[in-house]
Structure formats: C-alpha cells, structure tokens
Amino acid sequence: MDLGLTGKVALVAAASQGLGYGVARELAREGARVSICSNDQPGLEAAERKLAEETGAEVLATFCDVTKPGDVQAWVSRTVERWGVIDALFINAGGPPPGLIKDITDEQWQAAFELTLMSAIRMIRAALPHMTNGGAILTSTSSSVREPIEKLALSTVMRLGVVGLVKTLADEVAADGIRVNNIMPGRIGTERIDFLDQAAAKREGIGFEEVRARSIARIPLGRLGKVEEYGRAAAFLLSPAASYITGASLRVDGGMLRSI
Secondary structure (H helix, E strand, O other): OOOOOOOOEEEEOOOOOHHHHHHHHHHHHOOOEEEEEEOOHHHHHHHHHHHHHHHOOOEEEEEOOOOOHHHHHHHHHHHHHHHOOOOEEEEOOOOOOOEOHHHOOHHHHHHHHHHHHHHHHHHHHHHHHHOEOEEEEEEEOOHHHOOOOOOEHHHHHHHHHHHHHHHHHHHHHHHHOEEEEEEEEOOEOOHHHHHHHHHHHHHHOOOHHHHHHHHHOOOOOOOOEOHHHHHHHHHHHOOHHHOOOOOOEEEEOOOOOOOO
16 A cells, blocks of 8 residues: 655654654655654664665654753754655654552652653644644554553553543644544553563562563463554554544554453
C-alpha cells in the first residue's frame, strides 16, 4: 500500500531511540521529510545520521526538552523555516518513573504532568498553525490507559489525560481536515521495557528472565512486539491512507489487553 507520505513533513518527538526512532524510520522509508527531536544530543545526532543512511530521506534534528515551552516552539519553528508546512505530528516522551501512589511526591506529580500531558498540549499548540493543508496528529500513550499497570500510577494518570485531549481535539479540528488519534503500545522491545523489567526483578528479588517470561506469558502472540511493527502502525495513522480515522485509539499489543 502507498501511504501517500512522499514529500510530507512529519515531526517526531523523542526520536533518538526506542518507539520514537521506530516511527521516524517508517515515515522516512515512506518518503516523508522527518524532523526529529530529543533531549539526548549525542543520541539525536546518531539518529539523524542513521535515518539518513538507512532511508535516504531528508532529516532535520533539533535538541528539545519537551518540558520546556521555548524548546518546543523552537523545534517547530526550525522545521517550518526548512520546509514551510507541517503535515504530521507524532507526540511522544519518555515515561515517568514507577512508584506507588502513597510514595509519589508533589514534585514528581508536577514533573510527570509537564513531561506527559503539558508537552503534548504544547506540541499541538505550536504545530497547528502550520498544518494549513490538513494532516494528522498522533499521540503515543500506553496500554495502561485501558488497564492500569502496577506501580505506573504517574504514567497512567497523565496518559489518560492525553487520551481525553485526543478525543476533544479530534472534534475541534476535524473541519480543518486534521485528524487526531492515539496509539497504545503494549510490550514492545525497547530500552523502556528493559528498564521496567529490571526494576521489577530487583524489587521482587527474582531474575530478569523470570520477569520477562512472566510478561510474555500474558501476550497471546507469545512474544514482545518489534519496534518496526509499532512504527508501521503509527506511520499508517499519520498518513493520508488513514483519511477516515479520527478520535480513535489503536492498541499495538499482541492481544495482551483482554478488554473489549
């Protein structure tokens, strides 16, 4: 299928590694011009080189701490200065740390709010004036918005706010030809999942492999997802090929969630 992304301009946040990089790579493979950002300067530079080498696409990399409004605006402005328009925006950020609600401080709640919810609002606010040809916005949340995950309260609460943002915004911008959707990764093989499983193993006093096997046992397809599988799903939702899909949430989880 031709996704219709050739020549389109796509912003991809937190794209130096993991899911963000996977989405940027699939968009680039489909012919999009990709503007990536990250707060990891060495990782960002490496990702820019790798994307260009792997795909031959035009890639623009900008340092950006998505919790800082000025950084977000600078990233968007630099992209528009280069290519004149924005056709797609993939909203993404690293996850807040794990912990029990009784142990989470006010400072940690505020930091999670800035990282997960306010960053999404600021990216949208900065990009919308430049989406003059319509286009698509896609947020990345977590399976926890449907089924809470133990000790991930910060992530769950803030990402539920992002889902509410998606549903509300989808109505507001539909008349402008802009679609807004959400994608929910399950257990995808990334550095984040490794970190969470290592933390669980340490907390429970068991081996990493035991934790990993236990989590895989809950997935009907019997394995972790691949970054490219997630990236392809995101690229589709950001593309003109998904032109009649808005206000939706897509699960990419190998069937892990049992909710209907």
